[in-house]
């Protein structure tokens with residue numbers, strides 16, 4: 001991610017500013033059309049007054065105004081019941097890896113938890129999560145092959161409650177025959193865990209691959225319609241993407257990024273921090 005905007009800014013500060021080109025570049029950085037236009041308009045207004053416009057500062061100011069300063073790491077429920085966290089997303093985004101990373105993150109902070117391997121349509125996902133669960137030393141509940149994801153989450157809740165675990169983290173299905181089925185499945189998981197605790201799920205975190213730009217925004221729109229999302233986990237911020245999609249999702253849907261993934265290892269994961277994010281981006 002780092003570098004994309006820096007190069008852009010150097011290019012425009014050295015030469016005459018081509019406003020259309022600048023706007024196109026900001027959009028190419030996945031910031032979204034609306035925000036890119038706002039930034040350019042602001043810069044144009046300032047350019048009339050100032051000889052030297054600081055593109056970095058103006059861009060930063062706009063992005064900073066949109067993003068929450070920091071997002072709180074997930075606190076456990078006061079009631080003592082397990083906090084149910086659904087991790088949702090399209091296969092390939094890093095959903096299963098992020099589920100394991102989140103488990104590791106919470107465990108390291110002294111929380112007790114149970115993992116539910118409810119991505120039952122991708123056999124490898126269950127095995128993958130099992131390997132991770134052993135590595136981070138967190139109990140895992142799984143069902144038979146092709147088990148109903150909602151049933152796995154239901155059983156996992158029973159296990160989490162019996163262990164007085166503070167969290168139940170559910171890796172949900174990421175691929176079905178059609179998107180419609182996937183969304184129906186998620187609604188069912190939501191309904192079934194709601195039978196255990198009417199306030200559950202307490203968090204629904206969508207995993208998006210930050211290198212996929214507009215696709216990630218489209219996925220956020222679709223998932224948010226099916227199950228209201230409470231946060232984003234943006235993965236692959238170590239990759240070649242520009243990372244701007246985090247800003248576009250926040251602006252259009254009001255969904256904050258809660259965590260970021262920056263590599264394939266379990267510790268390559270951190271709560272989202274707007275300043276760190278901006279420093280890397282610009």
Ligand code: GDP
Pocket residue numbers: 089090091092093094095096097098125174235236237238239260261262263264268
């Ligand atoms: P899922 O199909 O969405 O469950 O995806 P996986 O968790 O299996 O991840 C897909 C691939 O992305 C794997 O090779 C992961 O190691 C990789 N991956 C996941 N998160 C990150 C990340 O933050 N950075 C990088 N570079 N790779 C990641």
